[in-house]
Amino acid sequence: MVEHAPxxxxxxxxxxxxxxxxxxxxxxxxxxxxxxxxxGRNGAGKSTMLRLAAGVIQPFAGDVRWKGKSxxxxxxxxxxxxxxxxxxxxxxxxxxxxxxxxxxxxxxxxRPRGAAARQSVEEVYELLGVLGQRRxxxxxxxxxxxxxxxxxxxxxxxNPEVLxxxxxxxxxxxxxxxxxxxxLGTLKERGIAFVLVEQYVPLALRLCDRVLGxxxxxxAVSGSTEGIEVEDLxxxxxxGSELQAETEQVLQ
Numbered sequence: 429m430v431e432h433a434p435x436x437x438x439x440x441x442x443x444x445x446x447x448x449x450x451x452x453x454x455x456x457x458x459x460x461x462x463x464x465x466x467x468g469r470n471g472a473g474k475s476t477m478l479r480l481a482a483g484v485i486q487p488f489a490g491d492v493r494w495k496g497k498s499x500x501x502x503x504x505x506x507x508x509x510x511x512x513x514x515x516x517x518x519x520x521x522x523x524x525x526x527x528x529x530x531x532x533x534x535x536x537x538x539r540p541r542g543a544a545a546r547q548s549v550e551e552v553y554e555l556l557g558v559l560g561q562r563r564x565x566x567x568x569x570x571x572x573x574x575x576x577x578x579x580x581x582x583x584x585x586x587n588p589e590v591l592x593x594x595x596x597x598x599x600x601x602x603x604x605x606x607x608x609x610x611x612l613g614t615l616k617e618r619g620i621a622f623v624l625v626e627q628y629v630p631l632a633l634r635l636c637d638r639v640l641g642x643x644x645x646x647x648a649v650s651g652s653t654e655g656i657e658v659e660d661l662x663x664x665x666x667x668g669s670e671l672q673a674e675t676e677q678v679l680q
Contacts, residue, residue: 523568534585573604
């Protein structure tokens with residue numbers, strides 16, 4: 429297995445929502461160019477881990493480090509400027525703005541100018557395919573899958589080193605899931621690191637280098653995806669045989 433220099437580290441982090449502890453003493457490390465699947469049942473703490481990484485919430489114990497330095501207390505905007513970008517569940521697009529306006533908002537913190545800005549936008553459109561023909565269309569009129577692709581494109585214009593994907597395939601058709609994973613595969617080939625919270629376990633394991641499985645806010649399994657049994661993970665973490673059958677249907 430290829431060793432990756434550490435970029436993002438969550439060391440023994442714990443997080444609460446009010447009196448409820450959502451994550452307890454969990455460690456997650458993401459190396460340069462590395463992809464990590466973060467899986468678990470609803471309420472296991474997956475989204476909380478992404479929010480801790482993005483600075484949306486702060487840990488009450490443990491440390492979050494970026495390139496060897498603690499970033500606990502840093503706001504999300506500063507983390508985006510450093511290269512940590514969250515693509516949230518629900519996409520977070522602005523429905524009343526055009527596709528192009530939504531996309532270019534991703535460059536706000538990175539602020540490319542002139543020819544560099546135009547080149548970055550065109551490269552993202554090339555990656556997103558169909559959205560290149562819908563630049564002036566209202567984002568709210570796009571399908572759910574197209575909105576998800578737009579959210580990814582906007583994140584890419586922030587010049588990320590690590591992308592945090594929270595259930596990007598949720599509610600998408602099999603065709604759009606295929607398109608999504610083609611894009612994620614391209615990002616991996618380009619050396620962009622990411623953490624992927626995903627409901628379709630085999631898809632995530634096929635794409636990612638490592639996996640971290642959460643159960644009731646604690647780390648239950650961690651390691652290379654090459655040595656993980658898909659059936660065990662879907663049974664223990666993702667709701668059992670019914671979801672396994674659904675996943676296999678998507679893969680067909």
